[in-house]
Amino acid sequence: TIAKSIIPVEKQELLKNVNLIANIRAAGNAYFDQDGFNNFRFQMEQFRLEFKGNISKRTFFRFRDRYTRPATSESVDNISRSTDLAFVEFQMKKDSEFWYLSFGKMCADWGGxxxxxxxxxxxxxxDFIDAADNFLTGIGSRFNLNKQHSISLQVLNTRTKSFDELYPGDVGLIQESKAPLAYIANWRGNLFKDKLQTIWSYSLFNEAKNYFINYASFGLQFTPSKRFQIQFDYKWCDEQLDREGIITNYITSGTAYDDRTAQNTVYNSYWTRIDFRLIPKVxxxxxGFIDKGRWDKANTYYANADSKQDIYTxxxxxxxxxxxxxxxxxIKIFVSYVGHDYRFTDFAKSSLNNSNYSNNRFTFGISTPLVFL
Amino acid sequence: TIAKSIIPVEKQELLKNVNLIANIRAAGNAYFDQDGFNNFRFQMEQFRLEFKGNISKRTFFRFRDRYTRPATSESVDNISRSTDLAFVEFQMKKDSEFWYLSFGKMCADWGGxxxxxxxxxxxxxxDFIDAADNFLTGIGSRFNLNKQHSISLQVLNTRTKSFDELYPGDVGLIQESKAPLAYIANWRGNLFKDKLQTIWSYSLFNEAKNYFINYASFGLQFTPSKRFQIQFDYKWCDEQLDREGIITNYITSGTAYDDRTAQNTVYNSYWTRIDFRLIPKVxxxxxGFIDKGRWDKANTYYANADSKQDIYTxxxxxxxxxxxxxxxxxIKIFVSYVGHDYRFTDFAKSSLNNSNYSNNRFTFGISTPLVFL
Amino acid sequence: TIAKSIIPVEKQELLKNVNLIANIRAAGNAYFDQDGFNNFRFQMEQFRLEFKGNISKRTFFRFRDRYTRPATSESVDNISRSTDLAFVEFQMKKDSEFWYLSFGKMCADWGGxxxxxxxxxxxxxxDFIDAADNFLTGIGSRFNLNKQHSISLQVLNTRTKSFDELYPGDVGLIQESKAPLAYIANWRGNLFKDKLQTIWSYSLFNEAKNYFINYASFGLQFTPSKRFQIQFDYKWCDEQLDREGIITNYITSGTAYDDRTAQNTVYNSYWTRIDFRLIPKVxxxxxGFIDKGRWDKANTYYANADSKQDIYTxxxxxxxxxxxxxxxxxIKIFVSYVGHDYRFTDFAKSSLNNSNYSNNRFTFGISTPLVFL
Structure with missing residues (x-):
C-alpha cells in the first residue's frame, strides 16, 4: 500500500504534534460616548496566527503573530511588535514533567x-492590561511541583522600546538603567478537585536607575458546577515611573504639567467574570471591573493636592x-454591551482639567481559535 | 503498521482539506514613457501567501496576506493593509449547499x-480597480439558487482608512457618516452549458453624510470552445465624492484647485480579454481596455467647463x-507588451494643465499559484 | 484501514517534501564599549520563518521571512524588506541534475x-556583509558540472531601494542608471574527497551611469578530520560609489564633507573560523576577522591625504x-565573547575627526533552525 509510506515517519510525528491556529475575533461595533451614538464599523478585533507544537519529545516551540499591529523591529529586543510569542521550551529532565526552561519572546506570566x-x-x-507591554523577551522557567501546584519564574527585558522612546521628557533628568530587567514570579494552584483555581503573581521591574515598578495580581476561579463559574482578579501596581502612561495622559492638561512622565502612580483594579451555561449551546x-488611578506626587506640583491624590475611577x-x-x-457567536465610564475626582477636574467621559459599545460577532492544522 | 496510526484521524481530515498556496508573479520589466526607454528592473509584482480550507464540514476559513504592501494596522477595521482575506464562512444548513454566511475581511464581491x-x-x-479598496471587513452571504445561478449580498465597511485620512481637505466642510457602510449585490450565472457566464454587481457606498457612490459592473464570458475564450466587462461608477482620487489627482494642477477632493466624478470602463490556446502548452x-473619467462639477470652478466635463481617456x-x-x-511563463496611453481633453489640458502621457512596459516572467501543501 | 486513504496521495507527496522551519537565535547580550559596561538586554537576534520544498519533481520553492525587520514594500523590487527569499527554481532537464533556473527574490550568490x-x-x-543588500530580485542559474564542481550565474537588481533613497546627496550630480543590474558568478568546488571546499565569486554592479562596483570573494574550507575544521574568506570590494556607506559614514565629520556619498572606496576583509569538536556534544x-577601509578620492578633498588613503581597520x-x-x-547553546575594535588612521583622526571605539559584547543563548514540519 503506497499511501502508508509516502510521508516519512519523522514527519508524521511532527505533524501529529504541531498545530496551526488562526485566533479570530471579528465584530460589528456601534460606539457610543457620553453624548450618544457616535459611529458604527466592522472590525477585525483580533487576528493572531499561531504555530505551536512539540518538535521533539523534549522540545516545544510556539509562535504567534498579530495582523492587527504594525510589523516593526523593536529597539530593545529586535523582534517585531506584531510578534506576541516566539520561544523554544525545553523539558529539562528526561521522562519528567517537573522542570521546563524557555528562551525567546514570551508572555509575561502575570497572574489573574x-x-x-x-x-x-x-x-x-x-486599563492596566490594555496599556501594558505583555510580551517580553528573556528566559523563563516552570516547575510543576505536583498536579495541584506549579511555580514559574521569569527574567525578561522590562520593555520592548528604549528609555528614550518611552520617556522622551525625562531624558537627561532620569538616568537610564544599565540592565532594565523585569523579574516575575507566579503561582498556579488547583485546589478542591479543581473547583478552586488560583493564578497569583508578583513582578519587579527596573524601569530606570533607582526607579522601580512593583506589580502584584491575585486571581481566583471558582467552578462549583459544570454550568457555573466565577472568576475574580485583584491587581495592584505601584509605579515610581508611570510606565502605563494612564495617569501621565490625564495630567498633561494640568496647569503645572512639565512634559515629564508622572512619578509615583498607583493603580488598583478589581475584575470579575461570571459564566452561566444555560444550555450546552448558550x-x-x-x-465587571473597576480601575482606580492615584498620583502620589501630585502635591509637589499642586498645593491643593493630597499626598495620595486619587485621579480617576x-x-x-x-x-x-x-x-x-x-x-x-x-466557535462563539456573541452579542454584548460594553459600558465603560470614566469618573474623575474633583482635583482631576479642577486642577488637571479632565472631564468625565464614556466609551461604550454595542458589539456582536464571532470569536474562535480556528485550528486549521 | 506504525505509519497508519501516527497522525490522528482528525488531523488527517484537516490536512486533506487545507491548502497552503504561494501566489507568485515575478517579472523583468522594461519601462517606457512618452519619451522612450526609461528604466529596467526585476520586480516581485505579486507575492501573496494563502491558507485556506475546510476546518469542519460546515466551516471554511481563508487567509491571504501580501508581502508587497506595508504591514500596518488600519484605522477603520484594525487589520493590516497587507491582509487581503481573513474570514470564516459557515454553511448554514446541514447537507445543503444553499446558504453561506461569512464574517471577517473579505473581497468585495464586485462583478466583472x-x-x-x-x-x-x-x-x-x-484605473478604477487599481485605485479601489477591494478588501473590506464585514458580513457576506451567498445563496446558490441552483447550479446555474448564485446571488451574494454583502454589508461591509466602506473603506479601511478613516474619513480624515482619505479626505484631509474636506474635514470640517463635509460631515462624516456615522455608519459608513457599503452594500453590495452580485449575480453569477452559468448559461448555455457554461458557454456563457456572467458576473454582474451593484454597490452603494455611504462615503460621508449625504455623499454616496454608485457602482455597477457587468461581466460576460463566452467560451465557445476549449481553445477559445472572450471576456468582456463594463464598469460604471458615479462618485459624489471622488473616492478613487483619479480625477482629484488630475485637477490639483488647475488654477482653481482648493485642496478639496473632487465631487461628482463619473468613471466608465470597457475591458476585454481574448484567449486562444494555440497548443496545450501555448x-x-x-x-484591451478604455478608461474614461468625467467631472460633473467642473463648471462650478471653471466658466469654460461643460456641465458633464470629460477629463481623460x-x-x-x-x-x-x-x-x-x-x-x-x-505555471505560466509570459512575454507581453503593455501599452498604456493617457489622453486628456482640451479642457483638462488648458484649464487643469495636464499633458498626455504614456506608461508602457515590456514584461516577461512567471506567474503561478504554487500549492505547496 | 481508514487512515491510509484520508490524505490524498498528491498531498502526501507534497508533505513529504515540504519543510517549515523557524530559524531562531535568542541571546542575552551584555554590551561593552571603550569605556566599559554599557547595557544588558535579551534579544531575538534572528527569527526567520521558512517554507521550502519540492512542489513537483522539477519545481522547487523557497520562502523565508524575517520578523526582525520592518515589513515594507521596497521601491525597486516591490517586495517587503523583511522577505529574504521568495523564489521558484526549475530543474531544466528531466532526470538530470545539471541545470537549474530560478526566478524571484533570492540570495545573491556571493562567495565565502x-x-x-x-x-x-x-x-x-x-562590516561589508553587515552593510550589504544580500537579498535581491532577478534570475539565477546553477550548473552542476559534476559532483565536485558547480557554477552559478545571476542577473539581479543591483539594490532594493531607489537611487534617490540611497544617494540623496548625489541626485542631480550623478546620473541614474537606466538598467541598474548586478552580475554575479560563483564557483563551488569539493576537492580531495571533500576535505577542501571552495566558494569563490566575482560580481559587477552597475550602481549609476558610469559608476560600477567590483566585488570578489574567495572562501576556503579545510576539514582534515570530523572533529576539526578551518574556514577562511578573503573579500575585496572596489566601489566607485560607496554603496555600503561605511566610509561615507566616517567622512561626514570631516571639515570638507559636502553631503555626498564617498567615491572610490575600497574594502578588504580577512575572515577565519576554526571549529574543534571536543566531544560530540561540545x-x-x-x-577572527580584520576589515580595512580605504578612500582613494580623499586627496581631492584634503591636501594631506594619500592617493590611496587608508581610513580604518x-x-x-x-x-x-x-x-x-x-x-x-x-540546537546550539552558546557562550561567547565578541571583541570588536575600530582603529582609525592618523588622517581619519585628524582631518575626519574620528576616534577609535569598541563595540564588544558578552553573549549567551540558543541558536537553532527548528524544523516544525
Whole structure:
C-alpha cells in the first residue's frame, strides 16, 4: 500500500504534534460616548496566527503573530511588535514533567484570569492590561511541583522600546538603567478537585536607575458546577515611573504639567467574570471591573493636592450572551454591551482639567481559535 | 503498521482539506514613457501567501496576506493593509449547499471577470480597480439558487482608512457618516452549458453624510470552445465624492484647485480579454481596455467647463504569449507588451494643465499559484 | 484501514517534501564599549520563518521571512524588506541534475563561507556583509558540472531601494542608471574527497551611469578530520560609489564633507573560523576577522591625504563554546565573547575627526533552525 509510506515517519510525528491556529475575533461595533451614538464599523478585533507544537519529545516551540499591529523591529529586543510569542521550551529532565526552561519572546506570566484568557474572548481589557507591554523577551522557567501546584519564574527585558522612546521628557533628568530587567514570579494552584483555581503573581521591574515598578495580581476561579463559574482578579501596581502612561495622559492638561512622565502612580483594579451555561449551546456572562488611578506626587506640583491624590475611577460592566453552535469547534457567536465610564475626582477636574467621559459599545460577532492544522 | 496510526484521524481530515498556496508573479520589466526607454528592473509584482480550507464540514476559513504592501494596522477595521482575506464562512444548513454566511475581511464581491481573476494573472488593472479598496471587513452571504445561478449580498465597511485620512481637505466642510457602510449585490450565472457566464454587481457606498457612490459592473464570458475564450466587462461608477482620487489627482494642477477632493466624478470602463490556446502548452492572449473619467462639477470652478466635463481617456492594449510548461502545476511563463496611453481633453489640458502621457512596459516572467501543501 | 486513504496521495507527496522551519537565535547580550559596561538586554537576534520544498519533481520553492525587520514594500523590487527569499527554481532537464533556473527574490550568490552560513550561527558579521543588500530580485542559474564542481550565474537588481533613497546627496550630480543590474558568478568546488571546499565569486554592479562596483570573494574550507575544521574568506570590494556607506559614514565629520556619498572606496576583509569538536556534544570555536577601509578620492578633498588613503581597520575576535544537547535536533547553546575594535588612521583622526571605539559584547543563548514540519 503506497499511501502508508509516502510521508516519512519523522514527519508524521511532527505533524501529529504541531498545530496551526488562526485566533479570530471579528465584530460589528456601534460606539457610543457620553453624548450618544457616535459611529458604527466592522472590525477585525483580533487576528493572531499561531504555530505551536512539540518538535521533539523534549522540545516545544510556539509562535504567534498579530495582523492587527504594525510589523516593526523593536529597539530593545529586535523582534517585531506584531510578534506576541516566539520561544523554544525545553523539558529539562528526561521522562519528567517537573522542570521546563524557555528562551525567546514570551508572555509575561502575570497572574489573574483576565490576563490568562485567550485575547479573542476578552470584550474589554482593564486599563492596566490594555496599556501594558505583555510580551517580553528573556528566559523563563516552570516547575510543576505536583498536579495541584506549579511555580514559574521569569527574567525578561522590562520593555520592548528604549528609555528614550518611552520617556522622551525625562531624558537627561532620569538616568537610564544599565540592565532594565523585569523579574516575575507566579503561582498556579488547583485546589478542591479543581473547583478552586488560583493564578497569583508578583513582578519587579527596573524601569530606570533607582526607579522601580512593583506589580502584584491575585486571581481566583471558582467552578462549583459544570454550568457555573466565577472568576475574580485583584491587581495592584505601584509605579515610581508611570510606565502605563494612564495617569501621565490625564495630567498633561494640568496647569503645572512639565512634559515629564508622572512619578509615583498607583493603580488598583478589581475584575470579575461570571459564566452561566444555560444550555450546552448558550452561555450567559457578565464581566465587571473597576480601575482606580492615584498620583502620589501630585502635591509637589499642586498645593491643593493630597499626598495620595486619587485621579480617576473607571467602571466597566459587560452583560452578554454567547452562542456555541458547533460541538467540534470552539466557535462563539456573541452579542454584548460594553459600558465603560470614566469618573474623575474633583482635583482631576479642577486642577488637571479632565472631564468625565464614556466609551461604550454595542458589539456582536464571532470569536474562535480556528485550528486549521 | 506504525505509519497508519501516527497522525490522528482528525488531523488527517484537516490536512486533506487545507491548502497552503504561494501566489507568485515575478517579472523583468522594461519601462517606457512618452519619451522612450526609461528604466529596467526585476520586480516581485505579486507575492501573496494563502491558507485556506475546510476546518469542519460546515466551516471554511481563508487567509491571504501580501508581502508587497506595508504591514500596518488600519484605522477603520484594525487589520493590516497587507491582509487581503481573513474570514470564516459557515454553511448554514446541514447537507445543503444553499446558504453561506461569512464574517471577517473579505473581497468585495464586485462583478466583472477582470476583478474575479487571480491578481497574479493580471498584466495591468483598469484605473478604477487599481485605485479601489477591494478588501473590506464585514458580513457576506451567498445563496446558490441552483447550479446555474448564485446571488451574494454583502454589508461591509466602506473603506479601511478613516474619513480624515482619505479626505484631509474636506474635514470640517463635509460631515462624516456615522455608519459608513457599503452594500453590495452580485449575480453569477452559468448559461448555455457554461458557454456563457456572467458576473454582474451593484454597490452603494455611504462615503460621508449625504455623499454616496454608485457602482455597477457587468461581466460576460463566452467560451465557445476549449481553445477559445472572450471576456468582456463594463464598469460604471458615479462618485459624489471622488473616492478613487483619479480625477482629484488630475485637477490639483488647475488654477482653481482648493485642496478639496473632487465631487461628482463619473468613471466608465470597457475591458476585454481574448484567449486562444494555440497548443496545450501555448496560450496567445490580448487584453484591451478604455478608461474614461468625467467631472460633473467642473463648471462650478471653471466658466469654460461643460456641465458633464470629460477629463481623460486611458487606452491600454496588451498582446502577449503564455507558455504553460507543466501538466501538473499551473505555471505560466509570459512575454507581453503593455501599452498604456493617457489622453486628456482640451479642457483638462488648458484649464487643469495636464499633458498626455504614456506608461508602457515590456514584461516577461512567471506567474503561478504554487500549492505547496 | 481508514487512515491510509484520508490524505490524498498528491498531498502526501507534497508533505513529504515540504519543510517549515523557524530559524531562531535568542541571546542575552551584555554590551561593552571603550569605556566599559554599557547595557544588558535579551534579544531575538534572528527569527526567520521558512517554507521550502519540492512542489513537483522539477519545481522547487523557497520562502523565508524575517520578523526582525520592518515589513515594507521596497521601491525597486516591490517586495517587503523583511522577505529574504521568495523564489521558484526549475530543474531544466528531466532526470538530470545539471541545470537549474530560478526566478524571484533570492540570495545573491556571493562567495565565502561566512556568507554561506545560516545567519543564526553568525556571532558577528564582517562590516561589508553587515552593510550589504544580500537579498535581491532577478534570475539565477546553477550548473552542476559534476559532483565536485558547480557554477552559478545571476542577473539581479543591483539594490532594493531607489537611487534617490540611497544617494540623496548625489541626485542631480550623478546620473541614474537606466538598467541598474548586478552580475554575479560563483564557483563551488569539493576537492580531495571533500576535505577542501571552495566558494569563490566575482560580481559587477552597475550602481549609476558610469559608476560600477567590483566585488570578489574567495572562501576556503579545510576539514582534515570530523572533529576539526578551518574556514577562511578573503573579500575585496572596489566601489566607485560607496554603496555600503561605511566610509561615507566616517567622512561626514570631516571639515570638507559636502553631503555626498564617498567615491572610490575600497574594502578588504580577512575572515577565519576554526571549529574543534571536543566531544560530540561540545564544540569549541574561534572566529577572527580584520576589515580595512580605504578612500582613494580623499586627496581631492584634503591636501594631506594619500592617493590611496587608508581610513580604518576593524579587528574582531570571537572565542566561544557551543553545547549541542540533542542528537536529533540541531540546537546550539552558546557562550561567547565578541571583541570588536575600530582603529582609525592618523588622517581619519585628524582631518575626519574620528576616534577609535569598541563595540564588544558578552553573549549567551540558543541558536537553532527548528524544523516544525
Amino acid at each position: 484570569f483576565e490576563f490568562d484568557t485567550n485575547p479573542i474572548f476578552i470584550y474589554q481589557y482593564t 452561555n450567559l456572562f457578565f464581566v 473607571g467602571y466597566c460592566y459587560i452583560p452578554g450572551i454567547e452562542i456555541l453552535p458547533s460541538k467540534d469547534l470552539n | 471577470f477582470e476583478f474575479d481573476t487571480n491578481p497574479i494573472f493580471i498584466y495591468q488593472y483598469t 496560450n496567445l492572449f490580448f487584453v 486611458g487606452y491600454c492594449y496588451i498582446p502577449g504569449i503564455e507558455i504553460l510548461p507543466s501538466k501538473d502545476l499551473n | 563561507f561566512e556568507f554561506d552560513t545560516n545567519p543564526i550561527f553568525i556571532y558577528q558579521y564582517t 564544540n569549541l570555536f574561534f572566529v 576593524g579587528y574582531c575576535y570571537i572565542p566561544g563554546i557551543e553545547i549541542l544537547p540533542s542528537k536529533d535536533l540541531n
